[in-house]
Amino acid sequence: MKSTLIQYVLYFIALIILAIPVGAYIKKVMNGEKTFLSRMLVPCEKAVYKIMHIDSQEEMTWKKYTVSVLVFSLIGFVFLFLLQLLQGYLMGNPQGLSGVKWDLSLNTAASFITNTNWQAYSGESTLSYLTQALGLTVQNFVSAATGIAVLFALIRGFMKVEAKGLGSFWVDITRTIIHVLIPLNLVISVLLVAGGVIQNLEPAQTVSLVEPIAVNVDGEIIENAQIDIASKTVTVNGQMVPQAKIITEQFVPMGPAASQVAIKQTGTNGGGYMGVNSAHPLENPNAYTNFIEMTSILLIPAALCFAFGSMIKNKKQGMAIFSAMAICLVLAMGSIAVSEQYATPQLAQNGNVDIGMVEQSGGNMEGKESRFGIATSATWAAYTTAASNGSVNSMHDSYTPIGGMVTMLLMQLGEVVFGGVGCGLYGMLAFAILTVFIAGLMVGRTPEFLGKKIEPYEMKWAVVVCLATPVAILVGSGIAAALPSTVDSLNNTGAHGLSEVLYTYSSCGGNNGSAFAGFNANTVFFNVSLALVMLFARFVPIIGTLAIAGHLVEKKKIAVTAGTLSTTNGMFVFLLIFIVLLVGALSFFPALALGPLAEFFGML
Known part of the structure; x- marks a missing residue:
């Protein structure tokens, strides 16, 4: 441990x-x-x-x-x-x-x-x-x-x-x-x-397997099969398996992978x-x-927080934004890690699966690579959904209900917990504008942020930036969930099936790209609808951010006084986190309650 x-x-x-x-x-x-x-x-x-x-x-x-x-x-x-x-x-x-x-x-x-x-x-x-x-x-x-x-x-x-x-x-x-x-x-x-x-x-290679395998007519691997290469027969416990196929070769893809992997991450x-x-x-x-x-x-994304503080000549402000993001990330990563490490009651029931952590990863290893284990898989899952990255080293569809829910929530917050390169920080700054406006109303002062007055114009566009992701996700997933044909794309039914649909639209609406791997989205409806969701969630916040920037650049600086709300202390960090989580909770709690939360309580 x-x-x-x-x-x-x-x-x-x-x-x-x-x-x-x-x-x-x-x-x-x-x-x-x-x-x-x-x-x-x-x-x-x-x-x-x-x-x-x-x-x-x-x-x-x-x-x-x-x-x-x-x-x-x-x-x-x-x-x-x-x-x-x-x-x-x-x-x-x-x-x-x-x-x-x-x-x-x-x-x-x-x-x-x-x-x-x-x-x-x-x-x-x-x-x-x-x-x-x-x-x-x-x-x-x-x-x-x-x-x-x-x-x-x-x-x-x-x-x-x-x-x-x-x-x-x-x-x-x-x-x-x-x-x-x-x-x-x-x-x-x-x-x-x-x-x-x-x-x-190089073109893809075909190589011989060290040990041949047998598959049935549905392409599923036959367990405990005895394979006779010479006679091309497959038996299990002495009984011949009809129409079984012996596989002796493997397709190995080649190509310029490393150069694309590098930029896909950074x-x-x-x-x-x-x-x-x-x-x-x-x-x-x-x-x-x-x-x-x-x-x-x-x-x-993390480096941009420090660059931001240095650019505005206020490193404490950059640290405040970084701290808010880091706290959210640590909480999310801890939730995923604990949930995956302790697995589900069904796995532990009657010793069906050994989830102990002595000389093994333990916990819920379904969908995870044995060479990485739970710790690295959980960390990657938190990193990739906190950023608008979406690369995976494990299958999120196989996570526990709470582990999968946290990855969804990180995307549904608007990818502002570090988020994508650039877009994560300008999204969080929109939440900061929203925070100082609400705080200003509470103390009866004109809201200010970084020496500029925050007026209705900035507030309207900040709300657009903050709500673009929830609107795209909820409208898209709501339409998809209402269509009977969506069931054909699901790998699961019930609460987990809804989670697969919600995760898909959360991923595209959050400009993330990861997937619950059991969901088949390669249909005309999903290809077109998800494309529209991605375009909306990307360019509406960009337009809003630039509109805010264009209005702010014309303003004069306001002198800092004793009554100016500090945006670099612990109280502001707390308020910023609270507003981010509040928007996410108000927007997505009903959908999450019907999906991963219902699945979680159904396992108890």
């Missing part, structure tokens, strides 16, 4: 130690300051400006900044949609895969431009190397950079006084990609390759190169690669 607790503590300490210097570096990059990579990368940055005719000194209004974001995303959407449809006619397709059907192409294009990376397919058997590299990997970079760009536009709204512009979107996204994402992911890719993650352009994208994501041994072979991939999920 002690060693398990040490694992959790060390993972979190490692995250903080790495996030602080990364945050300092990002702040310098976005301010245009000199870094240790400037001599190498600034010429590349200037070359992009020259080729694309970008004015590096331009100051965009919030409306122009918004239009730039939307047009850029639309171009990426159309390109990725067509690339999938036409991949059967293009190079870089050694497997000879055909074009992807239109509704799945639509869903995948919406998924990757929104930084969701929801996947209703298995990448190794659906998409060509060209589509994976030129389509998905490129969007992993630019969608992540877009979120960071919008965040820094909002930060400038707080920093600048009586100004008009928020900076240039094209400059922000160029700096983010060239100075932050490419160098960081180059290093991580090399580390992953050194750990055994595949990175090649960009909080989450889309796996393989269908089972980071539970696949070629995508995440061992504890070493698991640590790198898991820590990478929250590295930039």
